[in-house]
Amino acid sequence: MSTTDLTSLEPGQTATIVKLRAEVGLHQRLHALGFRPGQQVLMLRRAWLNGPLHVRLGTTEVMLRCQEAKGVYTAKAEQ
Amino acid sequence: MKQIAVLGMPNTGKSTLFNRLTGFNRLTGANAKIGNWPGITVELMMAHLQLGEERAELVDLPGIYDLRGFSEDESVVRRFLEHTPLHLVLIILNMTQIDRQLSLALQVKNLHLPGVLLLNMADEAAKFGVDVDVKVIAEHLGMPVIPISAKYGQGFETAYRTISNALKQQEEPRLVNAIEKCLVPEQQLADAMSSLVRDAVHIKARVKENWTTRLDRILLHPVFGLPIFFGIMFLLFQGVYALGTPLQDKLGNLLDWFRSVALEPLLGGLPSFLKGFLLDGIYNGVGTVASFVPVIFLFFLFMAIVEDSGYLSRSAFLMDALMARLGLDGRSFVMSLMGFGCNVPAIMGTRVMRSPGLRMLTMLVIPFSLCSARLNVFLFMITALFTPRTAPVVLFSLYLFSFVAAILTAALFKGRFPNKEPFVLELPPYRFPTIKHMIVSSWCQAKKFLLWSRRFIILGVVAIWALNNLPPNVPPASPQTLSGMIGQLTQPVLAPLGINPQLAVALIFGFVAKEIVLGGLAVIYGKAEGSDLMGAIAHQIDWVQAYSFMLFTLLYVPCLSTVAVLKSESKSWKFALLSVAWSVGLAWVASFIFYQGARALGF
Numbered sequence: 001m002s003t004t005d006l007t008s009l010e011p012g013q014t015a016t017i018v019k020l021r022a023e024v025g026l027h028q029r030l031h032a033l034g035f036r037p038g039q040q041v042l043m044l045r046r047a048w049l050n051g052p053l054h055v056r057l058g059t060t061e062v063m064l065r066c067q068e069a070k071g072v073y074t075a076k077a078e079q
Numbered sequence: 080m081k082q083i084a085v086l087g088m089p090n091t092g093k094s095t096l097f098n099r100l101t102g103f104n105r106l107t108g109a110n111a112k113i114g115n116w117p118g119i120t121v122e123l124m125m126a127h128l129q130l131g132e133e134r135a136e137l138v139d140l141p142g143i144y145d146l147r148g149f150s151e152d153e154s155v156v157r158r159f160l161e162h163t164p165l166h167l168v169l170i171i172l173n174m175t176q177i178d179r180q181l182s183l184a185l186q187v188k189n190l191h192l193p194g195v196l197l198l199n200m201a202d203e204a205a206k207f208g209v210d211v212d213v214k215v216i217a218e219h220l221g222m223p224v225i226p227i228s229a230k231y232g233q234g235f236e237t238a239y240r241t242i243s244n245a246l247k248q249q250e251e252p253r254l255v256n257a258i259e260k261c262l263v264p265e266q267q268l269a270d271a272m273s274s275l276v277r278d279a280v281h282i283k284a285r286v287k288e289n290w291t292t293r294l295d296r297i298l299l300h301p302v303f304g305l306p307i308f309f310g311i312m313f314l315l316f317q318g319v320y321a322l323g324t325p326l327q328d329k330l331g332n333l334l335d336w337f338r339s340v341a342l343e344p345l346l347g348g349l350p351s352f353l354k355g356f357l358l359d360g361i362y363n364g365v366g367t368v369a370s371f372v373p374v375i376f377l378f379f380l381f382m383a384i385v386e387d388s389g390y391l392s393r394s395a396f397l398m399d400a401l402m403a404r405l406g407l408d409g410r411s412f413v414m415s416l417m418g419f420g421c422n423v424p425a426i427m428g429t430r431v432m433r434s435p436g437l438r439m440l441t442m443l444v445i446p447f448s449l450c451s452a453r454l455n456v457f458l459f460m461i462t463a464l465f466t467p468r469t470a471p472v473v474l475f476s477l478y479l480f481s482f483v484a485a486i487l488t489a490a491l492f493k494g495r496f497p498n499k500e501p502f503v504l505e506l507p508p509y510r511f512p513t514i515k516h517m518i519v520s521s522w523c524q525a526k527k528f529l530l531w532s533r534r535f536i537i538l539g540v541v542a543i544w545a546l547n548n549l550p551p552n553v554p555p556a557s558p559q560t561l562s563g564m565i566g567q568l569t570q571p572v573l574a575p576l577g578i579n580p581q582l583a584v585a586l587i588f589g590f591v592a593k594e595i596v597l598g599g600l601a602v603i604y605g606k607a608e609g610s611d612l613m614g615a616i617a618h619q620i621d622w623v624q625a626y627s628f629m630l631f632t633l634l635y636v637p638c639l640s641t642v643a644v645l646k647s648e649s650k651s652w653k654f655a656l657l658s659v660a661w662s663v664g665l666a667w668v669a670s671f672i673f674y675q676g677a678r679a680l681g682f
């Protein structure tokens with residue numbers, strides 16, 4: 001199990017959030033949307049031209065730019 | 080009167096709930112109003128709520144994630160709670176997402192405010208396999224908890240009863256003194272929430288496949304997603320104008336008919352100057368505004384469908400990659416697109432953006448969208464001066480200029496309006512909008528448009544009438560009238576663009592509304608609208624002048640309504656003036672380059 005950030009996830013892959021690193025406002029927003037250590041996150045799709053990511057956490061679906069996703073550290077589930 | 084505040088996270092159906100609770104009154108507008116509150120500068124919607132004999136005032140607070148949050152909305156809510164004594168806080172959460180939203184209810188509990196928790200979208204929660212033990216949560220929070228569906232009205236009887244009981248028990252209003260001190264640190268809150276969720280919430284096996292995932296696979300497709308989006312938008316514009324323009328014409332005819340059968344005989348005895356002022360000035364002013372209502376209403380109706388269905392946030396996903404490079408984001412694109420119908424609702428639509436920089440930049444870009452009013456002017460001039468074969472190319476080139484101007488504006492000003500806001504957006508599941516909600520909300524918006532645009536358009540029409548008829552002893556619209564003199568005055572500036580005094584006066588009229596440009600030309604050239612006018616114009620100017628005129632019309636201030644809404648939305652005259660100055664400047668430069676360039680090339 002290796003730690004990477006959310007941007008390295010391929011569509012269809014699931015990972016577990018390990019920690020968040022973001023400025024305090026963004027941290028709070030991510031937290032409120034369900035980005036929390038221990039939470040499973042599923043990568044649904046990536047937009048074209050390096051656009052935003054579309055992920056699912058529990059029953060919530062969120063889009064976020066790669067810039068923001070870099071602060072979400074994840075551990076990929078074993079293949 | 081007792082005070083209730085409605086508090087909830089974004090996308091929990093808070094405004095649907097507000098509409099339903101205050102219900103019928105909102106439609107007539109007799110009850111709901113926008114109020115100013117101590118300590119905060121933004122306006123909040125409020126309405127009266129009748130509970131048996133008791134009447135309460137319900138205030139709709141902006142949707143927030145966290146009472147300790149840093150966004151503008153979050154500080155508005157904090158200041159509101161610290162300045163307004165309340166009898167009850169109505170908390171509304173999305174039941175499907177209760178596992179992450181309970182934190183807000185826990186925070187209200189920490190503030191020791193009397194609360195009632197409504198778990199909205201109970202119908203959706205059942206579909207997603209979310210099962211909530213309401214009793215456990217109520218016990219833990221020390222407040223009543225009721226599952227409801229604001230959209231379909233389930234659970235409302237219980238909700239009314241509970242709210243009215245809670246109000247009865249609360250004689251004196253409560254005020255929170257120092258919110259920060261009452262709230263617990265994030266980790267402690269997160270722990271409290273997870274333990275409560277463990278005890279009271281059961282989420283059955285994850286839903287892997289549903290409506291939303293299936294639709295997303297098509298609509299957010301990496302290759303087909305964008306073409307599908309443009310197709311849908313194209314149909315939407317077509318729909319608004321295919322349905323709206325005939326209604327607008329009918330309403331216009333009705334108003335003309337009323338004028339000729341009722342007003343003209345009635346005012347027949349008045350001196351002709353006064354009669355002209357009342358009929359051509361004021362009545363036509365009111366008529367111009369009123370005839371816009373069908374289009375505006377349809378616009379908001381279609382926008383409500385796109386928004387409530389969940390597709391609007393998806394289009395932001397599709398376009399964000401391109402917009403990010405211009406300092407904008409996906410939502411800016413959606414609003415600019417809306418601007419091709421009418422700039423005014425598009426600018427009002429930027430309210431969904433939280434970052435002021437992003438909002439301002441988007442509002443600066445929207446006026447370059449070639450709106451339907453400008454399209455009317457262009458179609459007319461193109462028909463008058465170009466052959467049927469070149470006409471479509473000319474029109475297409477104007478659309479192209481519209482895009483170029485928008486992109487140029489964003490690229491030039493993105494440094495002035497930095498958008499540091501991270502772009503993290505929730506994508507709600509697709510939902511069927513209810514007809515009643517759509518009609519109520521679009522009617523409210525159309526009514527707002529009427530209220531604020533009324534004075535501007537009426538004033539503009541009256542002013543034009545006056546300019547054309549003063550001083551009273553010269554022929555109307557002749558060079559001796561005020562408008563004729565103004566036309567002459569503009570020549571040092573506008574002659575290098577090939578714009579003669581007559582066209583210049585039309586441009587000044589167009590500052591009020593582009594719809595008036597045609598009427599203005601008709602008055603000045605002394606002909607009725609239609610083919611005669613076309614002949615007169617074609618006789619006076621050549622195609623280079625006409626194109627220069629159209630380019631100027633495309634780029635300079637869309638209309639006074641747009642300026643007014645830019646001012647009211649940005650709450651800054653400076654910003655509105657910047658937009659006016661930039662667009663007029665750009666229009667002048669573009670027309671100058673075109674006109675002088677074309678002449679230099681021998682055209």
